[in-house]
Each structure stands twice: as structure tokens, then as C-alpha cells.
Amino acid sequence: MLRIEHAYWLIAAFLLYSGWRNLRDGHRWHAAFWIVLGLLFGAGDFILAQSAAGNALPAQMAGIGVIALACLAPRLRRQAHPENRSAEQRLQSAIELGHRLFGPALLIPLVTLLVALFGGYLVIGQFALFAKPQMTLTGLALACVIALLAAARVARTPVHEGVAEGRRLLDAIGWAALLPLLLAALGQVFTRSGVGAAIAEIATDFLPTGNATAALAVFALGMVLFTVIMGNAFAAFPVMMAGIGLPLLIQQHGAHPAILGAMGMLCGYCGTLLTPMAADFNLVPAALLELRNPYGVIKAQAWSALWIFASTFTMMWLLVFR
Amino acid sequence: MNYWPLLGVAVIVVGFALRFNAVPVVVVAALVSGLLAGLSVADLLALLGNSFVSQRMLLLFVLTLPAIGLLERAGLREHAQRWMARLQNLTLARLLIGYLLLRQLLATMGLTGVAGAAQTVRPLLAPMGEAAAQKILPELEQDDREELRAVAAATDNIGRFFGEDVFIALGAVLLIQAFYTQHGIELSPLAIALWALPTAVAAFVIQSVRIWLYQRRLQRRAARRERGA
Numbered sequence: 323m324l325r326i327e328h329a330y331w332l333i334a335a336f337l338l339y340s341g342w343r344n345l346r347d348g349h350r351w352h353a354a355f356w357i358v359l360g361l362l363f364g365a366g367d368f369i370l371a372q373s374a375a376g377n378a379l380p381a382q383m384a385g386i387g388v389i390a391l392a393c394l395a396p397r398l399r400r401q402a403h404p405e406n407r408s409a410e411q412r413l414q415s416a417i418e419l420g421h422r423l424f425g426p427a428l429l430i431p432l433v434t435l436l437v438a439l440f441g442g443y444l445v446i447g448q449f450a451l452f453a454k455p456q457m458t459l460t461g462l463a464l465a466c467v468i469a470l471l472a473a474a475r476v477a478r479t480p481v482h483e484g485v486a487e488g489r490r491l492l493d494a495i496g497w498a499a500l501l502p503l504l505l506a507a508l509g510q511v512f513t514r515s516g517v518g519a520a521i522a523e524i525a526t527d528f529l530p531t532g533n534a535t536a537a538l539a540v541f542a543l544g545m546v547l548f549t550v551i552m553g554n555a556f557a558a559f560p561v562m563m564a565g566i567g568l569p570l571l572i573q574q575h576g577a578h579p580a581i582l583g584a585m586g587m588l589c590g591y592c593g594t595l596l597t598p599m600a601a602d603f604n605l606v607p608a609a610l611l612e613l614r615n616p617y618g619v620i621k622a623q624a625w626s627a628l629w630i631f632a633s634t635f636t637m638m639w640l641l642v643f644r
Numbered sequence: 645m646n647y648w649p650l651l652g653v654a655v656i657v658v659g660f661a662l663r664f665n666a667v668p669v670v671v672v673a674a675l676v677s678g679l680l681a682g683l684s685v686a687d688l689l690a691l692l693g694n695s696f697v698s699q700r701m702l703l704l705f706v707l708t709l710p711a712i713g714l715l716e717r718a719g720l721r722e723h724a725q726r727w728m729a730r731l732q733n734l735t736l737a738r739l740l741i742g743y744l745l746l747r748q749l750l751a752t753m754g755l756t757g758v759a760g761a762a763q764t765v766r767p768l769l770a771p772m773g774e775a776a777a778q779k780i781l782p783e784l785e786q787d788d789r790e791e792l793r794a795v796a797a798a799t800d801n802i803g804r805f806f807g808e809d810v811f812i813a814l815g816a817v818l819l820i821q822a823f824y825t826q827h828g829i830e831l832s833p834l835a836i837a838l839w840a841l842p843t844a845v846a847a848f849v850i851q852s853v854r855i856w857l858y859q860r861r862l863q864r865r866a867a868r869r870e871r872g873a
Contacts, residue, residue, distance in 0.1 A: 330700050361685040366697035373694050382686060384693025389672060395667035403759060407717055416719025416726065423720045426711060427767045438755055458757045459701050462708075469711035477718035487713025492706055497667050502702040504670045507695035508656075511674040512693060515649035515681035522756070523645050539749050540684045551653055556819055563823055572829075579829050583820035584809070584839035590807045595798075598660055602702055605666070605799040607761035611704075611770060613790045622791065623798035641839075 323449065326456040327367055329463030334364035340489040351397040352493060358394070359500065362387050368629070388504070390635025419476060426473035430465045437461025497608035500602035505553050512552065521548065522565035529566065530585040534575040534643060541566045542635050545586055546593035553599025562586065577642045585638040592634070595627035596620060652677025705762040712767045721771040728775030736776035737859040740796065741767055741852045744803045748848060751807025758800045759804075761797055780859070781866045788862075795858060799851060806847035809840035815841075 337360030345353035362384055407415075416423065438458040444451035452460055474481045492499070512518065526542055529537065541562055547557035563609040567586060571577040594600045598617065608619045615621070652673040671692075678688040712720075720788075720834030728734065747759050759765075771791045777792050778784055809816045816831050817840075824831050 329704060329707065333700070333703055334709070336706060357769060361696060363703070365698060366700055369693060369697050373690070378686065378690040381690040381693040381697075384697055385689030385691070386693075388696050389675075390672035392668040396665040401672060409722075412717065412719040413722045414719075416722035419718060420723065421727075423715055423718060423723045423871070424768075427715055427720060430708060430711065431764050434763075435758050440756070447827045456701065458755070459704055462704060462757050462763075466707035466711055469708075472840060473714040475720070477714060478756065479714060479718065482712040483715035483717070487717050488706075488710030491709045491713050499703060499706060501670070503665060503696055504674075506691060506699040508670050508674045509653075510695040511678050511688075511691060511858050512649070512652065514683070515652065517649050517653060517675040517677060520645060520647050520650050521653075525649075526687045548703055551656070556815065559819060560823055568827055575704065579824055580831050580835045581839045583824065584817075584836050585843065587816050587820060588806070588809060588840060588843045589807065592806065595769075595801060597665070599656070601666075603801050605703070607765065607800075608794070610761050611790075611793040611797060612768050613794060615790070618790060618794040619797045619801070622794035623801060626798065626802055626847075626854055628848045628855075629850045630802075630843065633850070634843045637846075638841050 323640040324464065325462075326460050329460060330363055330366055332463060334360045336360075336483035336485070336488065336492075336622055337363060339485060340492050341487055343486070344493070349493075354395045355391060355398060355497070356492075358390055364429075388507070391500060395500070395626060398496050415477070419480070422476050426476055428471045429469040429472055430462070430477050432459060432566055434462045434639045437464060442465055473566065478534050494612065495606070495609045496516050497511060498601070498605050505601050509552055509554055512556065518548075518552075518557065518561040520522055521551075522561045525562075526565050529570070531574055534577075535639065536573070537570045537575065538568060538639060538642065539635075541586060542631075542638065543580075545590040546596075546631060549590040549593030550597040553594070553601070555587055555594055556611050558590050558593070560589055571642075575643065578644065580640045581638060585634050586640070588634050589631055589638075592627045592631040595623045646681065649677040649774075650679035668763045685716065691762075705760065708762040714765060720767055724768060724771040725775035729779065731865060734776065734779065735859065736773060736862070737852075737856045739769075739772060739776050740799050740855045743796075744799050744848065744851055744855070747800060747803030748807035748844065751804050752810040752844070754808070754811040756804055756808050759800065761800060765793075765796050765800050769800070777862060780862045795855070802847055802851045802857070806840075806844045810837050810844055 324483050341353045344356065364418045365380065365384070437452060438461055440462055441452040441457045442454070470481060470615050474484055514535035525540065526541060529540055543556065544566065545558050545563045548562060549555045552558055567582055571582060572579055588590045594603065596618065598605055604620050605616055608616050655676050656669060660666065671858040674692060675688065678691065712752065750758050773792050773796050774784065774789055777788070811817065817837050820836050821831055821833055
């Protein structure tokens, strides 16, 4: 049975390979960074299992590993690996291969889609091919492997060349790849430290309780601001709802719960478009697309976010107190 | 109420504003918040380690890199650009708005992992967009190319965000429902998802208009250049 853990092992193998190649090229800091990360990925299941069983030591070691990564990250200079082939060679190959190049690229979304839709039905006897949890992501990992094999066939290149190219792209992305995980971990530490509760307390202290529209505005802006701080609307929602939404807007001013919940969450999504804390949507794409400005994607979506927020807030204000 | 953990937020704000390397900034913020909240060093390390490894799915995109690297080496981006140049009717705005619609529809069905910056934007949408922009303004500068790629990534994000909220069996809707259930208000997922539709439509219209305005800006620059020449 294919599980998401298999994808993690695959990532670990790729990271360790990248570390080893960097070591051979004499880039020691890059090598150390990818090897530590690879070890964390490879040992992840063991760490979580031991924690669940009450042994905190592996998790503490992982925590030290995370701190080691933080010390290594500033030493990674974005090194421009020379492209292995000239633009002319690539153009020549593009003319020769034509539309066949699209095939493997489209296999990634296509196979993922097929597994997401039908993966649950692939059962041979008692044996299910895909495990239920995270089936779409397992499908994505499988799609990447199939696409690599197909690409090697189309381009008539050995598979290991592809892995080497992948490592070149990974080095180009560098430490930005790590941010989504770190920020998600930070969110959990913030929650455990009571950061959310403290902010909600401050917000309610300054809150105009009598005026329904003012309270709604504080709620909506609070969702945006809190999402900007935490990087995730899901973290902001319970805090703002418990602090303002439920006691003031619903119980005191009779707001419609479904509208308040859905549109309040969407106000938070506008905040996600604005914050570097949502690294997987805003910073990683900027690195992946080789933008010189790490905040380039945020800049491109800022006005959209403001307009979408304004329209959502207006609709919520018109509908929620009917 | 202990307000000291809020200093962790301050670390983030100052660190990001001064453009320090983000990785140590985030880790220091976590350590500051945790320690000021009174967690012991052992607990804090375990919490950090556990939360880090339980988010491993966020690095899944690196698995796309070998296939995409190989295809780019074989000329995928060059081919996408040449192909776009041949399609006369597919303008930049039509390409991006079409992608926005597709992404949003897929997300409303819960299929968010199908597309994304690594899966579709870098190998396909960005080079096709660059070629479409070149049809308008042949001599694109490096800044223009980067802005265009950023617009493509923004379109991908907006399509995903304001589609997924309409899907009833995923993340946002279930979180909202669970919150209300905890507090004694029973709502069906459908009743919540329905109210995400107006914003989904608004987001589509707003981003489409912005894409169209972006294209018009390029067209005006091209016209000015022609007059000047």
C-alpha cells in the first residue's frame, strides 16, 4: 500500500543525494544543510511514533536539528549553478521534441487528479493500493516519479540526469524551501505559548461593544491582521470568533452564524495573500520562479487582496445582520 | 494573562522588516515565545521538533523538481514559448484568466494539489505568459519578466484560495463547522460553503480585471514605443 510516508522517504533520499553532491562539489554548508534536513525527514515517522509512546528524546534531537538548520541557513549563498546546456542546445531540443515535451509535464497534475478521484477504488482483493489519509498528496508524489520516468524517456536522457537537474533547482531555491515548515511549527509554538489568547485579550479591551458595524469591522480587520501575523487564517479564526464573533456579533447583535463564519474566514484569506508568513504561497513561489525580490508575489497580489477584502466586507455587512 | 510571549511576534516583525535571513528569525521567534511562556527548554525542543516533522507534507513540491528540471533541460520552456507565439488568438489576458477559472473550479472540487507554483506555474504558465507578453511587447526587460511571473503566481494563489473555501469536505468549512458545534450551534457544511460563493465570484472578477488592466498597460507601452520610434 502506498502511504504518504513513502513520499517522505523519497524526499529524504533526494535531500541526502543533494547533500552528497554538494559535498563532492566542495559546498560544505549546502551539504550540511540538506543532510540535516534529509535526516529529519527520514527519521520523522520514528520521531512522531516515539513521542506518541512517551519518549521525548528523538523529538528533542529533532528540535536541535531545527536550530542547527537555522544556524546554517545564513551561510547558504544563492549560488547560480551554470546551466548545464546552452540556450541554443535547449532550443534545438525543443524544436526536435515539440509537443512531446508537454506530456510528462502534464502527467504531474493528471496522475494526481486520477489518484485523488479514483485512488480509493483501486483495491485488489483485500489490498488497497492507496492509503486513505493524504491520498491526493501521495498521488502527487507518485505522479512526480512517473513524470520523471516519462521525461527521461521523451528526452532520451538517463533518469539520474533528472535527479541532478532537480538538485540544481533545489540549490537555487535554497533555505526558502524550509520556511513553510518552520512557520507552521512557529504557529504551533505560538498557540502553545498563548500568543493568540493575549492578542484577543488586547483586542477585546479596545473594542467598541455597542456599535454592531464597528464590531464587525474590528472582527474583519482582526482576521486579516491576525492572519498576517500567524500566516494562516485557520489559526486566526478560532481566536477572533471566540473573542469577538461569538459573544458580540452573534449573541449580542444577532449576526447570521454561517455568513459570519464563511465570510470572516475569507477576510483572513485576504491576509494570507499579504504576508511573508504564508511562505508556501508567497515566498517559495518567488524563489521557484527566480524572482530577485522575495516579496514579488506579495506585491503582485496586494491590490487584488485589498479589493477582495473590500467586496467581502461590504457583502458581509449587508447580509449578516438581516 | 501573560503578555510576554507577544515578543515572539515582535521578533518576526522586526526580523522580516530588516530583511534578515528568515530561517533564524523564525526559529528565534519560536524560542523567545516559548521560553517567555514558561516552557522548559526540554519541552520547547520537543515541541519544535515534533511540530516541524509533522508538517513534512509542505516540502512535497521538491519531488516535482527532477522531472521539471529534466524537461527544462530538454527545452520545455522554449517549446512552450514557441507554441504560444504561434497561437494568435490566445492573448496574455485570455491565458491567465482561463488558468484562473480552471484553478478555481478544480479547487471548488477539493483538488488543490493538482496545480501549483511547482506543478504548473514554473514549467507551463510562466513561460507561456512570457511568450504571450512578447507578442504585445517584443523587447521585454528582466523586470517585466519577473513581474509577469509574479502575476502568474498571484493568479494561481487567488484561484486556489477563493475556490477551496466553497468545497464542503475540506479545511476551512469543516473548521468553521467544528467551531460552531463546540459552541452549541449546529450548521451543515453546505450552509457554510454556500456563503463562500459570493466572494469566489468577486475574487474571479477582481483578478480578471486586474489581469486585463495589466495587459492594457503593456499594450499602451508598446503603442508609445511605436509612436516614439
